[in-house]
Amino acid sequence: MEPSEKPPKLRWQRTLGVMFVAQLLASVGFSTIFPFLPNYVEYLGVRSGGSLVFWVSAVFSVQAVAMMIAAPFWGAMADRYGRKLMVQRSMFGGAVVILLMAFAGSAEELTLLRLVQGLITGVMSASSSLVASVTPRERLGYAMGLMQTASWAGVSVGPMIGGVLEFFFGYRIAFVVTAVLLFVGGLLVLLRVEERFTRAESVPRGFGGVFKSWAHVVRVPGVSLAYLLRFIAWLGRTMLVPFLPLFVAAISVRGDLAGIYTGLAIGLASAAGTFSGVVLGRLSDRVGERPVLVYSALATAIFYLPMTFVTEVWQLIALNTLVGLAVGGVLPAISTMLARLTDPSEAGTVYGLDTSIGSASRAVAPLVAGAIVTLTSAPGATEYRYVFLASGALFFATTLLAAWRLPRRKPADGSGRATQ
DSSP: OOTTSOOHHHHHHHHHHHHHHHHHHHHHHHHHHGGGHHHHHHHHOOSSOOOHHHHHHHHHHHHHHHHHHHHHHHHHHHHHHOHHHHHHHHHHHHHHHHHHHTTOOSHHHHHHHHHHHHHHOOHHHHHHHHHHHHSOGGGHHHHHHHHHHHHHHHHHHHHHHHHHHHHHHOSHHHHHHHHHHHHHHHHHHHHHOOOOOOOOTTSOOHHHHHHHHHHHHHHSTTHHHHHHHHHHHHHHHHTTGGGHHHHHHHHOSOGGGHHHHHHHHHHHHHHHHHHHHHHHHHHHHHHOHHHHHHHHHHHHHHHHGGGGGOOSHHHHHHHHHHHHHHHTTHHHHHHHHHHHHSOGGGHHHHHHHHHHHHHHHHHHHHHHHHHHHHHHSOTTOOOOTHHHHHHHHHHHHHHHHHHHHSOOOBOOOTTSOOBO
16 A cells, blocks of 8 residues: 555545535535425416416426436446546536526426436435445445435525525525535535546446346345335325425415425424434444334334324424434435445446436326325315325335335345345
8 A cells, every 4th residue: 555545444434524515515405496496486487388286296207207217327327437427427517407497487497407407417326326336335324324414414404595595585596506506516526536446347338238237236136125115215205395385385374484484394304314314324234224214114104194184384394303303214224225235336326226216206206296186175275285194104105015025134244245
């Protein structure tokens, strides 16, 4: 080892630290605008006709569909050309397209830009593949929990920032702030992350090799189940997102404060998830992902159900905070499971497919939620409550599936392999 070369332990810890900050900046930025997209759609108006519910659903679904298609290809490129390059692509590309959203003139233009965003971004996937490729197998729970913590911490701050910006300056300034944060995160990765990437010999070459990589990952025992659990969990978590600001406005005494209330509800839930992500991530390194996933999903289902009956904003905020605390153990456990089951050289492909699965779920979620709202609403009224009931049912299904199908897997041993 050269005198100036850092030991492997220090290299992966430094990479993890830089990626934590970069992911935090990206999460703050995206969550500054994400909760208020329905309100922005309403503010911009529709030129070609169609209901508000349709365009709110479209502006969420189109981005998710685009990411569902693009993410597996970007993941495969990461395994062939480097994970750092993919992180930079997602952050710098995201900065440009988000900035353009600040100047959108209609719901149609915003929807088109969201389509482009889905094709070129994917920060969490790129970051996760980079971290998973350098982290020792026995520390995966901690590392993935920390990355989830960065995401949750950003979401705990971003909506409140977005609410304040919207209240004082309008919607558009939030997109400018998000673009700046993504650009700073990209610079941080460019200047501070050192990746000594060498393409593994096991990674198939050529365009056809991409499909071979996907097929190989999916055939690994347990991976398909992990992807199914991801789909169900993301569906349950994101179904209510497009309509949460509208529901808050419906039960708020002061409608002009609905944006701030929405930011507070999402922010406190994310803060709770920030705490539980680290704690439960460390716990999964000791006891395995299965018990963490099963009990966290069950708690999430239990906390969702009473949200169906809330009549005041403070009740919604309190229950949503408990949901955040519980779900903070669900998503990192699935990410850790994928990392333990697969080889580090396939990290890009693994998390590219993972992002595609999550994006498919997010694409379906607004459509499912919109259908629930439409079918449960009386003529001349709009009812959002039953979306919470459906989310609780999906997390209960996640609990049953994980308890029934997941093996009682012990944490990784010193060799980095999970043991039965």
